[in-house]
Amino acid sequence: MSKVLEIKELKAKIGDKNILKGLNLALEEGKVHAIMGPNGAGKSTLSKAIVGHYNVEVTDGEIIYNGKNIVEEEPEERALDGIFLSFQNPVEVPGVNNAYFLRTAVNARRKHLGLPELNAAEFLREMKALVSELGMKPELINRSLNEGFSGGEKKRNEILQMMMLEPNVVILDEIDSGLDIDALRAVSEGINKMKDGKRSFLVITHYSRILDYIKPDYIHVLKDGQIVHTGGPELVEQLEEEGYSSFEEK
Amino acid sequence: MKLDILNALDSDSLLKELKSSSSKSVAASALAKLKVPNKKTEKYRYFDIEPLVTKDWQVADIAEAEPRSEGKKIVIQDGALVNSGDIEGLSVELAEFSDIDSEHFDGLYFLSHLMAKKAIVIRCSKDSSFEIEHIFSKEESLINYRVVILVDANTHVQAYESFSGDAKESFVLSGYDIFVSRDASLKFIKSHTLKQTQYTPIFTSRYKVDSNANLKLSSFDFSFANGLNIIRVELKESANIDASHLLYVSNSAKYGIVSEIVHEGKSSTSSQKAKSILDSGARGIFDALIRVQHSAKWTKAHQNSKAILLESGAYMASKPQLEIYIDDLEASHGSTTGQLDEQQLFYLRSRGIKESDARKMLILAFAHEIVATVDDEYLANKIYAEFERAYYGNYELDCIKTCDGCEELVLKDEQ
Ligand SMILES: Nc1ncnc2c1ncn2[C@@H]1O[C@H](COP(=O)(O)OP(=O)(O)OP(=O)(O)O)[C@@H](O)[C@H]1O
Ligand SMILES: [Mg+2]
Numbered sequence: 001m002s003k004v005l006e007i008k009e010l011k012a013k014i015g016d017k018n019i020l021k022g023l024n025l026a027l028e029e030g031k032v033h034a035i036m037g038p039n040g041a042g043k044s045t046l047s048k049a050i051v052g053h054y055n056v057e058v059t060d061g062e063i064i065y066n067g068k069n070i071v072e073e074e075p076e077e078r079a080l081d082g083i084f085l086s087f088q089n090p091v092e093v094p095g096v097n098n099a100y101f102l103r104t105a106v107n108a109r110r111k112h113l114g115l116p117e118l119n120a121a122e123f124l125r126e127m128k129a130l131v132s133e134l135g136m137k138p139e140l141i142n143r144s145l146n147e148g149f150s151g152g153e154k155k156r157n158e159i160l161q162m163m164m165l166e167p168n169v170v171i172l173d174e175i176d177s178g179l180d181i182d183a184l185r186a187v188s189e190g191i192n193k194m195k196d197g198k199r200s201f202l203v204i205t206h207y208s209r210i211l212d213y214i215k216p217d218y219i220h221v222l223k224d225g226q227i228v229h230t231g232g233p234e235l236v237e238q239l240e241e242e243g244y245s246s247f248e249e250k
Numbered sequence: 251m252k253l254d255i256l257n258a259l260d261s262d263s264l265l266k267e268l269k270s271s272s273s274k275s276v277a278a279s280a281l282a283k284l285k286v287p288n289k290k291t292e293k294y295r296y297f298d299i300e301p302l303v304t305k306d307w308q309v310a311d312i313a314e315a316e317p318r319s320e321g322k323k324i325v326i327q328d329g330a331l332v333n334s335g336d337i338e339g340l341s342v343e344l345a346e347f348s349d350i351d352s353e354h355f356d357g358l359y360f361l362s363h364l365m366a367k368k369a370i371v372i373r374c375s376k377d378s379s380f381e382i383e384h385i386f387s388k389e390e391s392l393i394n395y396r397v398v399i400l401v402d403a404n405t406h407v408q409a410y411e412s413f414s415g416d417a418k419e420s421f422v423l424s425g426y427d428i429f430v431s432r433d434a435s436l437k438f439i440k441s442h443t444l445k446q447t448q449y450t451p452i453f454t455s456r457y458k459v460d461s462n463a464n465l466k467l468s469s470f471d472f473s474f475a476n477g478l479n480i481i482r483v484e485l486k487e488s489a490n491i492d493a494s495h496l497l498y499v500s501n502s503a504k505y506g507i508v509s510e511i512v513h514e515g516k517s518s519t520s521s522q523k524a525k526s527i528l529d530s531g532a533r534g535i536f537d538a539l540i541r542v543q544h545s546a547k548w549t550k551a552h553q554n555s556k557a558i559l560l561e562s563g564a565y566m567a568s569k570p571q572l573e574i575y576i577d578d579l580e581a582s583h584g585s586t587t588g589q590l591d592e593q594q595l596f597y598l599r600s601r602g603i604k605e606s607d608a609r610k611m612l613i614l615a616f617a618h619e620i621v622a623t624v625d626d627e628y629l630a631n632k633i634y635a636e637f638e639r640a641y642y643g644n645y646e647l648d649c650i651k652t653c654d655g656c657e658e659l660v661l662k663d664e665q
Contacts, residue, residue: 051600054592079602091593095615104611105601112602144615161601 002029003064004200005050005083005169010061012049019045021225022061027169028218030197034211035204036236037222038244043204044088046222047171051085052078065169079105080112082168086158086175088204093145098157099127101145106164130163135186151178159190170194171202176210188213208236221247251392253286253303253361268364273348277360280350284357293355293508296535296567297478302421302450307392309365310420314344324372327385328417329395329424331370339376339405344368347398351427351456355510356480359454362394362423369396369427379408379626384424386417386449393449394423401463403431410629411440417449425455425480428465430489435464439624441633443640446474446501454480459489461515467493468623470633472640473505478535480508485546487515495524496620498640499532499564506535506567513546520550525620526557527613527641528564536566541573542581549576553583558590558616613641 005027012020019042027033037043048056050063052075062069070078093101107117118126124141131138134156146154155175162170172191176184191201191214203214211233219235220227221244229235229247238246259267261278270278286303287294310328318333324342325333334342347369354360372382386393401407430436444451459465463486469479483491491511499505511520526534536555557566570583590612598608617637624630 053600054596074605075596075599076602076604076608079600085600087597091591091597093594093597093612093615095618096598096611101598101601101603101611104607105598105603108602108604108607165601 003027004029004066006062006064007046007050008062008064010046010049010058010063012045012056012058014045014055014057019056019225020049023222023226025220025227027200027202029200030195031217032195032201032203032214033218033220034216035202035220035222036206036239041222042225043222044173047085047173047202047204050078050171051075051083076108079165079167080109083171084162084165084167084169085171086155086162086173088173088177090146090154090158092147092149094147096145098143098145099124099141102127102161102164105161109165127160127164130160130190133186134160134190135182136160152180152183155179156183156187159187163190163194166194168198169200169202171204173204174206175203176205176207184210185213208240211236223247251309252306254288256281256361257285264364269367270364271346271348273346274350274364276348276352277350277363280352280354281357281360281364284355284360286361287357291357293480293537294478296506296533296537297504298476302452305421307421308390310388310391310393312367312395314368317342323381323383325383325385326370326395326397327415328388328391329393335380337378337380339374339378340380341373341375343371345371347371347396347427349427351458351482351484353484353512354456354482356454356482356508358423358452359425359456359480359482362425362454363396365394365423366396369398371398371400373400373402374405374407375402377406379410381410381412383412383414386413386415386420386422389416389418389420391417391420392423393417393420396424397426399426399428399436401428401430401434401436404433405431406435408437408626409439411438411442413442416445416447418447420449422449422451423454424451425453426457428455428457430457430459430463430465432460433462434460435466437466437468439468439626439629441470441636442472443636444471444473444475444477444505448475450475451477452480453478455482457481457483457491459483459485459491461487461489463489465489465491466623467491468620469493469495469507470620470637471496471505472498472637473503474501474640475503475505477503477505478508479506482509483511483520485511485513485515485518485520488517489515490519491521492623493520493522494620494623495522495536496617496637497524497526497534497536498529498617498637499526499534500529502531504533504535506533507538508535509538511538511540511551513540513542513549513551515546517548518546520552522553523620524555524568525616526555526566526568527616528557528559528561528566530561531563532565534564534566534568537569539571539573540581540583542576542579544575547576547578549579549581551579551581555585556616557587558613559587560590560613610642614638
């Protein structure tokens with residue numbers, strides 16, 4: 001199996017605090033990887049390190065994507081090359097029209113891939129179709145980006161972006177938190193639709209429920225800044241029953 | 251003519267020196283008291299007034315030729331009315347004007363009135379919408395003129411002000427006296443790009459808003475050179491003003507707004523919002539006072555200033571002030587100055603939008619709230635375009651508003 005994204009001995013800090021402490025993880029092409037782990041273990045920090053968030057300072061180790069170390073790359077370069085993070089808490093951007101924003105992003109990516117840009121009408125047709133698939137209110141298309149969106153609406157908007165941007169690596173940081181049952185189903189269906197045997201997923205979650213919809217190939221346990229255990233889907237049950245304490249830190 | 255030498259004169263000599271009619275003695279005594287401003291004058295403390303009042307100006311003659319009367323636009327060139335337009339419900343004429351605001355705080359307001367022999371008086375007796383274009387072409391001159399707008403009772407008017415012409419190294423001293431009568435409303439929209447090599451404008455105005463009348467001011471100033479807008483507003487009983495100002499200043503210019511809103515009548519309301527974007531070495535000015543007088547019970551007054559500094563050398567002189575003489579009111583004011591939001595910037599970049607484009611989007615978003623106060627969509631788009639041209643040179647940004655347009659199209663062709 002070829003590895004799409006490989007994280008080697010990654011150390012990272014936020015401010016003065018060491019959060020990731022020599023983390024190793026490899027995402028395989030076309031597979032769904034899930035990460036579970038206690039609050040504060042460093043799951044969001046890992047996802048931010050992968051996309052180049054300004055708060056996270058990588059002090060050691062490598063993130064290899066498409067054969068090159070991307071640790072020094074700008075966030076937009078990583079995104080254009082196909083890495084997508086659905087944020088745990090998407091920010092609100094008042095005054096930036098949701099459709100306008102997404103079209104700019106989609107066309108930037110298309111241009112990067114050497115594809116023709118979409119005009120406003122083509123783009124909106126596609127966006128509207130996905131909006132209705134995800135059960136979003138059509139009015140959200142023309143609102144300001146995430147402004148005043150409910151928790152669930154923000155999460156669906158992240159999935160909408162993911163579906164339009166068609167990334168190669170999709171990181172979902174607690175996409176399931178704050179979603180009602182219908183939303184969870186709609187979002188999961190959206191994600192499943194994006195599985196094409198090539199695209200890889202990293203699903204960060206606290207709940208096994210979403211993993212009933214999106215079947216993971218691997219489960220990783222992240223504790224205190226390291227992956228302490230990797231197993232198959234059967235691990236979910238064990239975690240549910242025993243919690244994280246039985247998984248020792250390395 | 252040097253303006254500062256007028257400070258040696260008493261009010262009678264001022265009338266004589268400036269060849270003003272005695273009907274303007276109010277202005278003469280006010281100027282004798284307030285004086286032509288200098289660098290110590292409080293209201294001019296953030297601005298470079300000195301060079302303007304010490305220079306020996308050639309005062310531009312104002313031609314009194316018969317104006318054309320065609321189209322929906324009133325055109326004023328170097329202070330002369332050249333087209334009075336053909337607008338239903340509007341009369342436009344030159345007239346001696348003496349209903350001067352004796353309480354105004356600005357010496358130049360009075361000086362401007364004393365120097366102007368006649369004012370361009372626009373009377374609105376029916377609901378209407380029109381444009382006033384100011385053209386400045388005379389170089390190295392002092393161009394002074396006054397415009398008066400009277401909105402009759404129960405009449406609803408929109409006026410849009412635009413500017414053109416270079417008038418290198420001139421000093422434009424002008425402004426409005428605007429009267430919004432009982433139960434009337436005026437939407438006044440100003441959009442002005444001032445280039446580096448152009449004139450220095452000081453627009454010094456007064457607005458009188460009568461009972462139950464409504465004034466909505468939206469000003470858009472995109473400036474690469476010094477300039478000042480001076481505003482005094484009186485609100486009578488249950489009168490309302492909604493003022494929104496967008497300021498973009500660059501190129502080490504000093505530009506801004508000095509205002510006083512005076513609540514005179516009961517239950518009057520005011521809201522004033524300024525957003526400023528300051529680039530390389532620029533100074534933005536928002537020196538704004540709201541005064542609530544004894545007579546103005548149950549008023550509401552809200553004032554807010556937000557500024558974004560794009561460069562470390564930029565500076566915002568933001569002074570929102572409330573001066574209140576009663577208890578029975580609702581009032582607030584606030585002021586913030588900061589940079590673009592890092593989290594928002596990152597979010598956009600994490601979707602593949604390059605940093606310069608992301609910054610651009612956020613700056614337009616910041617401006618959006620003020621542009622959105624213009625409900626005339628055509629004008630709002632025009633103002634957006636003007637802002638983009640000022641900010642990015644000729645760099646064209648893809649449609650923002652068109653998204654709604656296309657959305658409608660798409661909906662339509664699918665039905
Ligand atoms: N901006 C920040 N400043 C200081 N500390 C931070 C910051 N962001 C995260 N941390 C700290 O880093 C540690 C790891 O946080 P992270 O968000 O990665 O945890 P997590 O595993 O995603 O937790 P959760 O399951 O609660 O989302 C926590 O102790 C957190 O307090
Ligand atoms: Mg987290």
